[in-house]
Amino acid sequence: MSMDKKLYTLKYTPDANSHLKPDLEKCKTCKAKICTIICPAQVYSCGEPVTVNFENCLECGACKIACPYIGWEYPRGIKGVMFKHG
Ligand code: SF4
Ligand code: SF4
Incomplete structure (x- = not known):
């Protein structure tokens, strides 16, 4: 299965605010x-x-590993991506 098709199988529940915060001055x-x-x-x-x-x-x-200027945390609670198994 292609990456694009795999991405379509995921379920997202976005948080209201970003959990990814790059330092835009460094960017x-x-x-x-x-x-x-x-x-x-x-x-x-x-x-x-x-x-x-x-x-x-x-x-x-x-x-987060590739760039030290990205503030990174998991989305709150049950927000974010959900992976299906099986
Ligand atoms: S690699 Fe890091 S510093 Fe560079 S643009 Fe991306 S987030 Fe910004
Ligand atoms: S955690 Fe993974 S999927 Fe999310 S922005 Fe970073 S590299 Fe992309």
């Missing part, structure tokens, strides 16, 4: 923009400022 001078490359769900978009479509986050944590 202004960031040349690598690794967040836009590493995220499997294309949450980050390269622009001025960088935009964050946090509603699509898979909570994999890759961006």
Whole structure:
């Protein structure tokens, strides 16, 4: 199954506020923009400022490891992504 089709099988309950908070001042001078490359769900978009479509986050944590300037926490309570098994 392609990545796009797998993403359609997920259920999201977005929180009202983003659980992903990049330091936009650091983003202004960031040349690598690794967040836009590493995220499997294309949450980050390269622009001025960088935009964050946090509603699509898979909570994999890759961006948190790749960039020290991203404030990252899980969505509150039962918000966020739900994975189906089986
Ligand atoms: S979030 Fe990190 S990698 Fe992405 S643009 Fe900002 S500083 Fe660069
Ligand atoms: S936690 Fe994973 S899916 Fe969510 S924004 Fe970071 S890299 Fe993308």
